[in-house]
Amino acid sequence: MSYSDFLVIHGPRLLGGTWITVQQTVLAAVLAVLIALLFGLLKISPLRPVRALASVYIEVFRGTSLLVQLYWIFFVLPLFGITIDKFTAGFVAVGLNLGAYGAEVVRGAIQSVPRGQWEAALALNLSPARRMWRIILPQALVNMLPAWGNLMIEVLKGTALVAMISVADLMFEARQINGSTYLSAQVFGTALVIYYLLGRLGVTPLMRWLEKTVARRMGRV
Amino acid sequence: MEWKWDFTLQILPRLIEATGATLMAAAFGYLIAMVLGLGLALAQRTPYGALTRVVREGVEFIRSTPLILQIFFVFYVAPQFGVTLSPWVAGMLAIGLHYAAYLSEVYRGGLESVDRGQWEAATSLNLGTAHAYRRIILPQALPNAIPGMGNYLVGILKDTPMLSVIGVGELMHTANAIGAETYRFLEPFTLVGLIFLTISLPLAELVRRAETRLRRKLGLVK
Amino acid sequence: MTQDLTGYPLALTGPDRPMVRFAGVSKSYGDLQVLDRLDLEVAEGEMVTIIGPSGSGKTTVLRMLMTLETIDEGVIYVDGNPLTHMPRGDVLVRADRHHLRRERANIGMCFQHFNLFPHMTALENCTEGPIHVLGLTKAEARDRAEELLEMVGMIDKRDEFPARLSGGQKQRVAIARALAMRPKVMLFDEVTSALDPEVTGEVTEVIRKLVAQHNLTMLMVTHQMGFARDISDRICFFHNGRIEEQGPPQDLFGNPQSERTQQFLSAVNEAI
Numbered sequence: 001m002s003y004s005d006f007l008v009i010h011g012p013r014l015l016g017g018t019w020i021t022v023q024q025t026v027l028a029a030v031l032a033v034l035i036a037l038l039f040g041l042l043k044i045s046p047l048r049p050v051r052a053l054a055s056v057y058i059e060v061f062r063g064t065s066l067l068v069q070l071y072w073i074f075f076v077l078p079l080f081g082i083t084i085d086k087f088t089a090g091f092v093a094v095g096l097n098l099g100a101y102g103a104e105v106v107r108g109a110i111q112s113v114p115r116g117q118w119e120a121a122l123a124l125n126l127s128p129a130r131r132m133w134r135i136i137l138p139q140a141l142v143n144m145l146p147a148w149g150n151l152m153i154e155v156l157k158g159t160a161l162v163a164m165i166s167v168a169d170l171m172f173e174a175r176q177i178n179g180s181t182y183l184s185a186q187v188f189g190t191a192l193v194i195y196y197l198l199g200r201l202g203v204t205p206l207m208r209w210l211e212k213t214v215a216r217r218m219g220r221v
Numbered sequence: 222m223e224w225k226w227d228f229t230l231q232i233l234p235r236l237i238e239a240t241g242a243t244l245m246a247a248a249f250g251y252l253i254a255m256v257l258g259l260g261l262a263l264a265q266r267t268p269y270g271a272l273t274r275v276v277r278e279g280v281e282f283i284r285s286t287p288l289i290l291q292i293f294f295v296f297y298v299a300p301q302f303g304v305t306l307s308p309w310v311a312g313m314l315a316i317g318l319h320y321a322a323y324l325s326e327v328y329r330g331g332l333e334s335v336d337r338g339q340w341e342a343a344t345s346l347n348l349g350t351a352h353a354y355r356r357i358i359l360p361q362a363l364p365n366a367i368p369g370m371g372n373y374l375v376g377i378l379k380d381t382p383m384l385s386v387i388g389v390g391e392l393m394h395t396a397n398a399i400g401a402e403t404y405r406f407l408e409p410f411t412l413v414g415l416i417f418l419t420i421s422l423p424l425a426e427l428v429r430r431a432e433t434r435l436r437r438k439l440g441l442v443k
Numbered sequence: 444m445t446q447d448l449t450g451y452p453l454a455l456t457g458p459d460r461p462m463v464r465f466a467g468v469s470k471s472y473g474d475l476q477v478l479d480r481l482d483l484e485v486a487e488g489e490m491v492t493i494i495g496p497s498g499s500g501k502t503t504v505l506r507m508l509m510t511l512e513t514i515d516e517g518v519i520y521v522d523g524n525p526l527t528h529m530p531r532g533d534v535l536v537r538a539d540r541h542h543l544r545r546e547r548a549n550i551g552m553c554f555q556h557f558n559l560f561p562h563m564t565a566l567e568n569c570t571e572g573p574i575h576v577l578g579l580t581k582a583e584a585r586d587r588a589e590e591l592l593e594m595v596g597m598i599d600k601r602d603e604f605p606a607r608l609s610g611g612q613k614q615r616v617a618i619a620r621a622l623a624m625r626p627k628v629m630l631f632d633e634v635t636s637a638l639d640p641e642v643t644g645e646v647t648e649v650i651r652k653l654v655a656q657h658n659l660t661m662l663m664v665t666h667q668m669g670f671a672r673d674i675s676d677r678i679c680f681f682h683n684g685r686i687e688e689q690g691p692p693q694d695l696f697g698n699p700q701s702e703r704t705q706q707f708l709s710a711v712n713e714a715i
Contacts, residue, residue: 063425064417067382067393072414075406153285160287164386171290184297192286192294199285341511342558346572346624347547356571360562 006186010177014187017173018194024087024159024169025198028094029152035099040106041132054103061100067161069093074165090162090169098155105151109144110136142218149207153199160195170194229408232399236412239395244420246312246391247378253317254377255370258324263354265329283322289383291315296387312384320377324370331366332358364435371428375421382413392416446516453530455523462487462660463508463628468517470503470684477503479684480517485628488658492671492692495681496707501664504681505630508662509552510543521549522627548576551626555633557613559605565592565616566601569623577624584623591619595649611642615649622653629653631663635670643667650674668711672696680704 042054061069070093074086084092113136121131163172174191178184264276283291295318296311306314335358343353382393396409451466461484470478477500485491493501506512507519510526518535519526528535529542538546560568569588573579579587592598595615605613614634621629631650635643647670653659654674665671671678672692679689680701688701699705 059422060414060418063379063421064414065379065382065393067385068410068414068417071393071396071406072410075400076410079407157285157287160289161383163289171287174290175293178293178297182297182301184294185301188290188294188298191290192282195286195290196282200281336556336558338554338556338558339560341509341552341554342560344511344547345509345550345552345554345558345621347544347576348572349544349576352575356575357560361560 001183003186006183007190010181010187013173013177014170014190014194017168017170018198020167020169021156021159021171021195021198022202024091024094024162024167025156025203027091028098028159029155031092031095032098032102032151032155033148035096036102036106039099039103040110043103043107044110058100058103061097062104066093066097066158067164069097070161070165086162086165086167089165090159090167094155094158094162098151098158101154102148102151105144105147106140109140109147112143113139138218142214145207145211145214149204149211152203152207156195156199156203224407225405228403228405229412232409233412235395235399236392236409236416239390239392240416240420242389243378243381243391246309246316246381246384246389247374249313250316250320250381251374251377253313254320254324254373257317257321259328261321261325262328262332265325266332280322280325283319284326288316288319288380289386291319292383292387308384308388312387312389316377316380316384319380320373323373323376327366327369327373328362330369331362331364334365335361364432367432367435368428371425371432374428375425378421378424379417448518448528448535451518451525451528451535453533453535454525455520460523461485461520462489462522463662464520465504465507466518466520468507468519469515470500470507470512471515477684478507478514481685483679483686485660485662487627487660490654490661490663490674490676491679492663492665492675492677493679493681494665494668494671494707495687499681500684501681502632505552505632505662505664508628509550509630510547521546548624549627550630551621551624551628552630552632553614553617553621553634555636557605557610557617557637559613559617559620561605564602564604565597565608565619568605568616569620572620572624588619588623591622592616594652595619596645609642610638611645614638614646618646618649618653626659628660628662631661631665633664633666635665635667666711668696668708680707682707 039054039057042050043058045051045054070089073084073093073096074089077084077089117135117139118131121135126134159169160171163169163175166172170191174187177187181187261276261280265273267273292312292315295315296306296308299306299311339357339361340353343357348357381389381391384391385394385397388394392413396413399409400406455461455464463483463485465481465483468478468481469476481500481504483504493504495501503512507514508521508526514527518528524546525535525538526543526546527538529538530536559565560571563571566585566588569591570581570584573584573587574581577584589598589601592601595618597612597615597619600608600612600616605616608616618634634650635646638646647667650661650663651674654661663671663675675692677689678692678695680687680695680699680703682703688695688699688704695704696708699708
């Protein structure tokens with residue numbers, strides 16, 4: 001079978017899987033950003049127990065494997081009566097995991113905002129929430145976006161694991177086709193290229209654009 | 222569902238044994254990555270522009286595609302070309318290559334951080350290129366690479382569960398097997414998580430300390 | 444870039460051949476010409492100092508001689524043999540790696556920023572080359588290095604790492620390191636420029652001692668006019684990639700002929 005024949009027969013299925021991968025990536029990315037902001041902020045809270053809670057979350061999710069977390073959420077949580085469908089379990093696991101990495105990025109970026117900015121905000125007598133939201137976070141955002149570019153690629157790669165709980169993403173479809181045809185080089189090779197292109201033509205340009213836009217709006221260019 | 226302690230104690234020895242396999246997989250994979258990664262980094266520093274570009278693209282490709290897919294690729298594609306690899310060999314190759322790409326970036330950063338004057342001094346003493354790398358440049362580049370290298374050591378350990386998908390008998394694989402045999406998932410999966418935590422947290426701390434010590438030993442602390 | 448090299452001899456012979464010879468050497472970085480058909484000879488045992496405004500190509504001359512920079516045109520000879528080129532049949536072709544390595548052994552260099560190996564002690568800095576390039580035994584290399592460290596007054600610090608040495612101390616170790624390779628030609632590239640004024644003396648003292656006690660051929664680039672005047676056999680004033688004027692120190696400093704030299708020297712004197 002020529003490669004073009006292969007694409008004609010199995011291409012649609014791979015594309016369907018790609019669409020699921022894109023959905024998983026977007027949902028996991030949104031969740032990861034929310035988690036990262038939440039725990040990044042908790043990590044610098046003045047209250048010690050709050051900081052400790054954030055540390056535990058971050059260390060647990062960074063200290064164990066995404067695959068372990070995914071299995072735990074999908075297989076163990078239902079035992080406690082929390083049943084999540086596999087699609088949701090998939091992006092939730094990826095989002096929770098990468099969110100923990102993101103939390104460290106958020107914390108680092110916030111702490112890298114010069115002290116003078118904190119003091120100036122205090123001098124204006126802004127409320128703590130407003131200080132963070134209007135003065136500190138926007139500046140931190142500029143600092144952290146490059147690191148988020150790498151994290152988003154990790155999110156995309158991380159979603160490949162959801163195939164292990166039978167979410168029909170690109171990885172899953174590739175395995176299915178491999179199982180029925182044994183055209184391993186063609187199917188896995190094509191899947192690798194699709195992932196590469198999703199990153200190279202999707203995630204990376206998007207993050208670069210975001211970096212530029214934010215920098216411009218902050219008057220940094 | 223309740224946590225069963227007697228069941229926990231019953232499966233613990235099996236999981237601990239599998240932890241050995243996990244550690245071995247991480248160690249072997251990392252060893253391959255260290256050597257291969259250095260090759261990839263040095264290949265980008267030759268005077269041949271074409272070689273540099275090809276290696277660069279390759280490294281980018283490996284870094285931006287999922288490891289789990291690469292594991293499948295190596296395991297299933299090799300037999301198509303008449304080479305049948307055992308799950309262990311395929312797994313080590315895939316994870317070693319994947320992390321070699323990451324480590325090559327770490328090495329590259331380290332090499333670029335060495336002052337150009339060091340090369341000039343090496344030339345002025347007529348040291349050959351290989352000798353200059355081995356004795357002058359790499360010893361200075363490595364301490365700068367250690368933090369990054371350490372992070373990826375922890376990273377590779379945490380990625381070893383993916384090897385279970387092609388049947389490498391590490392922790393995750395064993396936990397899955399226990400689950401399939403007993404229909405109890407709570408204890409095995411939770412234990413796997415705890416075992417990873419007890420290894421990766423101290424490991425991360427160890428890496429931090431090793432870095433400080435190495436810098437001091439090499440006289441690089443001002 | 445190919446150039447016609449048929450006019451250049453395959454080797455310099457005769458008892459009065461110079462230790463170093465630049466024959467029609469040119470070098471450009473893009474549009475910027477740093478050296479313009481330079482001819483310069485340095486006799487065996489001679490101490491030549493190059494002075495001139497920054498950007499005049501002084502340092503480039505030393506870096507070419509150390510083979511840290513390639514040349515566009517011309518040929519450099521060291522101790523009679525071509526350095527930048529090698530004979531093939533009866534013409535010169537560009538030197539390959541092996542030729543460079545063999546001929547480079549004649550030359551030693553000290554840098555503005557010392558470039559000591561930070562992960563090696565003062566002694567190890569001095570024995571690295573002798574052991575691994577010259578093939579000395581560890582004991583021989585150590586004896587040689589200790590003798591040289593003694594000469595530069597650094598024997599007490601032989602087991603210190605560079606990070607624990609002052610600038611002047613680092614430069615003295617660097618001089619010992621270069622000498623340990625027993626070069627015929629020593630190059631000093633602004634060796635006191637990165638030093639605090641109060642310690643330049645310890646480095647210039649060592650160089651004075653070298654000039655007085657050894658028959659080394661030396662090329663030096665410096666901004667310290669008084670020092671250059673004291674120890675040099677000849678001063679070359681560089682301007683725009685060419686030698687504008689050269690001569691014994693008393694002539695060049697005392698009675699400069701060229702207007703550019705006069706301007707430069709009066710500017711330097713005013714600065715002091």
